[in-house]
Amino acid sequence: MTGRYSEDELIARLFAPIAGPAGLGLEDDAALLPASSEPMVATTDMIVAGVHFFADDPPAQIAKKALRVNLSDLAAKGAAPVGFLLSLALPPDWTNDWLAAFATGLAEDAALYGAPLIGGDTASTPGPLTISVTALGRTSRFAPRAGARPGDAIFVSGTIGDAALGLAVRRDPALAARLSPAARDWLLDRYLLPRPRLDLIETVRGGASAAMDVSDGLVGDLAKLCRASRVSALVEAPLVPLSTAAQEAIGLSPSLFETALTGGDDYEILFAADPAYRPPQGVVRIGAIVPGAAAPAILDASKTQMIFGKTSFSHF
Numbered sequence: 001m002t003g004r005y006s007e008d009e010l011i012a013r014l015f016a017p018i019a020g021p022a023g024l025g026l027e028d029d030a031a032l033l034p035a036s037s038e039p040m041v042a043t044t045d046m047i048v049a050g051v052h053f054f055a056d057d058p059p060a061q062i063a064k065k066a067l068r069v070n071l072s073d074l075a076a077k078g079a080a081p082v083g084f085l086l087s088l089a090l091p092p093d094w095t096n097d098w099l100a101a102f103a104t105g106l107a108e109d110a111a112l113y114g115a116p117l118i119g120g121d122t123a124s125t126p127g128p129l130t131i132s133v134t135a136l137g138r139t140s141r142f143a144p145r146a147g148a149r150p151g152d153a154i155f156v157s158g159t160i161g162d163a164a165l166g167l168a169v170r171r172d173p174a175l176a177a178r179l180s181p182a183a184r185d186w187l188l189d190r191y192l193l194p195r196p197r198l199d200l201i202e203t204v205r206g207g208a209s210a211a212m213d214v215s216d217g218l219v220g221d222l223a224k225l226c227r228a229s230r231v232s233a234l235v236e237a238p239l240v241p242l243s244t245a246a247q248e249a250i251g252l253s254p255s256l257f258e259t260a261l262t263g264g265d266d267y268e269i270l271f272a273a274d275p276a277y278r279p280p281q282g283v284v285r286i287g288a289i290v291p292g293a294a295a296p297a298i299l300d301a302s303k304t305q306m307i308f309g310k311t312s313f314s315h316f
């Protein structure tokens, strides 16, 4: 295709303006980060068209999602962002306008979250659009997955299930038509654009014996935290925080409660802490860590253990 930036041009025109000093103008082989007394935290997550987002989603939102899912991992570890690397595999049909809008969205979030671009890689692909971000952060105290102890309480931030229900709304026009416009818009937005909980960094550092972000689904992700900590858990499903929009959707179709608990894309923080710990507003207790190696038990309103078709999203 003609009339498009070359590889060098697109880096110089679209990405170099977003780069922080450590990126050396995106003209070097590698980034150079200054030393610091605080340990460095590194995480990477990729998003793939048709798997993590829809290829026709707005490019600015796709860029933001790619960055935000990584910032969510930093937040869950109590780390403040230092910068990020971006690897892009572009399918044959990309245009300058598409890529400019992508870069604009990325620039907005780099500024919003104080996370400058410091490098990356760009390649063509015969496959779907694939975006990989590696985020770096620093923390005075890393909250591991493996620190939960029997007796700890389990907390979760925000509301659970909105993004999974937003995806259900995208896939099911009949569900979309039955929801109020406000609920539909809320759920669709929560799917399109994660809100990484960097506002909870101090909470995680100060309170969490173990922490992780909820990306694959609350039930399955809690099982991962428990496995890493060699413990089990009891969760009271009625305590799991739901938005008004999620409650409306579940009211229309009760099986969507399972979708909310297991569907993923929440990007909220799940953590264990001493039971005497008093969480900040917007963080609620949903259960307790117990001894044992069994998968966490999720109890419904009548204290009966819930059985799930699958407990979280899995690629394979």
Ligand SMILES: Nc1ncnc2c1ncn2[C@@H]1O[C@H](COP(=O)(O)OP(=O)(O)OP(=O)(O)O)[C@@H](O)[C@H]1O
Binding pocket: 044, 045, 069, 073, 215, 216
């Ligand atoms: N291809 C890989 N090579 C090396 N390590 C990997 C690879 N894939 C995953 N990991 C590691 O496995 C662990 C679990 O990764 P996983 O992607 O399940 O967690 P996550 O990134 O927190 O969750 P999510 O990707 O759903 O946001 C992490 O320590 C991650 O670094």
Ligand SMILES: Cc1ncc(C[n+]2csc(CCOP(=O)(O)O)c2C)c(N)n1
Binding pocket: 045, 046, 050, 051, 052, 053, 054, 167, 215, 216, 217, 263, 264, 265, 313
């Ligand atoms: C189009 C479309 N179909 C399905 C989903 C659901 N989904 C895909 S990956 C994932 C977990 C996080 O990914 P990872 O574990 O790779 O970090 C979830 C919940 C979606 N977001 N978009």
Ligand SMILES: [Mg+2]
Binding pocket: 044, 045
């Ligand atoms: Mg991952």
